[in-house]
Amino acid sequence: MKLFFNNASPFVRKVRVFARETGLDKNIEETTTAVSPVQDNASLGQANPLQKIPALLLDDGSALFDSPVICEYLDSLHAGRKLFPAAGPARWTALKLQATGDGILDAGVLCRYEMAFRPKEFQWSGWLDGQKKKWHGGLDYLEREAGALDGEPTIGGITVACALGWLDFRYGDDNWRNGRPKLAAWFEKFAARPSMKATMPSA
Numbered sequence: 001m002k003l004f005f006n007n008a009s010p011f012v013r014k015v016r017v018f019a020r021e022t023g024l025d026k027n028i029e030e031t032t033t034a035v036s037p038v039q040d041n042a043s044l045g046q047a048n049p050l051q052k053i054p055a056l057l058l059d060d061g062s063a064l065f066d067s068p069v070i071c072e073y074l075d076s077l078h079a080g081r082k083l084f085p086a087a088g089p090a091r092w093t094a095l096k097l098q099a100t101g102d103g104i105l106d107a108g109v110l111c112r113y114e115m116a117f118r119p120k121e122f123q124w125s126g127w128l129d130g131q132k133k134k135w136h137g138g139l140d141y142l143e144r145e146a147g148a149l150d151g152e153p154t155i156g157g158i159t160v161a162c163a164l165g166w167l168d169f170r171y172g173d174d175n176w177r178n179g180r181p182k183l184a185a186w187f188e189k190f191a192a193r194p195s196m197k198a199t200m201p202s203a
């Protein structure tokens with residue numbers, strides 16, 4: 001399997017952490033891929049028509065995207081404890097945590113694109129503030145529901161941890177830990193896992 005990846009992408013990090021937690025990382029070759037919302041990347045487009053990473057090229061030539069789909073596929077490949085719980089309350093909790101982490105990232109990534117790619121004269125602070133409100137809403141929700149993150153890792157915890165790690169990486173000044181002590185304490189423990197330490201973001 002070949003993973004289109006770069007070290008700055010939090011969605012790719014989800015897949016890399018997931019692969020390490022399930023012992024599948026040795027089966028995945030990584031190919032460095034630059035992405036931009038305003039530049040064509042035809043070779044990535046063959047694997048993912050949306051031209052986003054992560055995309056996973058399988059040995060039969062087919063490809064999977066996006067991060068939730070790739071992670072669920074990886075979960076089908078190993079015989080250990082499943083990180084996507086089977087149908088029932090635990091599954092909905094894990095999926096909702098995943099959706100919250102992904103949503104925080106979607107909002108944060110859109111803000112970065114606004115600032116990095118849109119010409120300054122067209123940037124709109126009201127729009128940036130609106131996205132920031134979304135990611136802060138997600139963080140407040142996680143603080144209220146922090147108990148749901150306890151226990152063995154699931155796709156929910158992995159996603160939330162990658163989102164928080166990315167906020168540290170890109171928006172350190174925003175200080176997401178302020179007023180969110182339970183989430184901060186949970187993250188400190190989770191971030192010490194070898195899978196997280198081996199996948200620290202870098203530019």
Ligand code: GSF
Nearest residue numbers: 009010011035036037052053054066067
């Ligand atoms: C989001 C992937 C994404 O935005 C997923 O895989 O879960 N829902 C998808 N990837 C970004 C890179 S990153 O910030 O992780 C990407 O590929 N952006 C390129 C673009 O053209 O938007």
